[in-house]
Amino acid sequence: MDETHRDRDTEGRARNARPRDGLGRPLPYGAPGVERQPEGVVRTPEETVREAQRLLDAGMPFHAHEVFEDAWKSGPAAERELWRGLAQLAVGLTHAARGNATGGARLLRRGAAALAEFAGLRPYGIGVDDLTIWAQELAGRVAAGQTTAGGTVDAAAEAPCLRPPAP
Template structure:
């Protein structure tokens, strides 16, 4: 297949069929990749959390972000910030695992801010307070690893974090 041609569906919308690695980076056509998450899947909140946690634990936060994105787009308006914030945490971890200090820290903080309205409650058993703390702590470590310029400027490179080792627990045990 011609690598310069964009894949399109029957309506002309771009559909990138290139294989991707576990962190969502495109691979050359024909290379073995990680199966992509189907788009537009409507899941119950329980199914969303279970599938996203499975993907996070497997070191595939990019794919977990896609699961959260489906919930964000299909769920009730009152819950959209919850799912959007979780998607941003997952993509922040993705960037940190790719070695992008600035992007990782920024998205982790943005996701934590989106979750702030759910602080003090555990929607669907999700430990929001713990996730906000996890995001801030990881953002700080990623910035420090990226050096003094991580908070400003272009895409600051840092040593990639291990996505599976850094994966948050969405539903910690109740205290």
């Protein structure tokens, strides 16, 4: 493809049309990739949590991040930190799965910090306290190099449970 060419959407905004793998990395044009999440979808909180959990369980945290990002951008202001924090956790897991220990640990911690105002609460059944513990523990392991020989984590095996059983 011509290097000066930029993929554009119907409004003329730059949009990369290259296929992506399960961790959101661009693949060569024409290569098989995973189906991308459509952008700008307005979902109910229930739909958001259900779709994000499905993607996390499938080892696709980058795609789960896009679902959370839609909720963050379209939801009420009082919930933006919740969805933003969850998006950061998903991106942190993405970076850790790609082998970026510094970025992974940083974003996992940043996401946990964003969820702080929801500590002790279970908005939409989301176990914020459990997620914060998960993120801090994973960030510590990633930062300490306690990962696979290739420096990555298995995104599906490390996927958090967004809605653990109520205590």
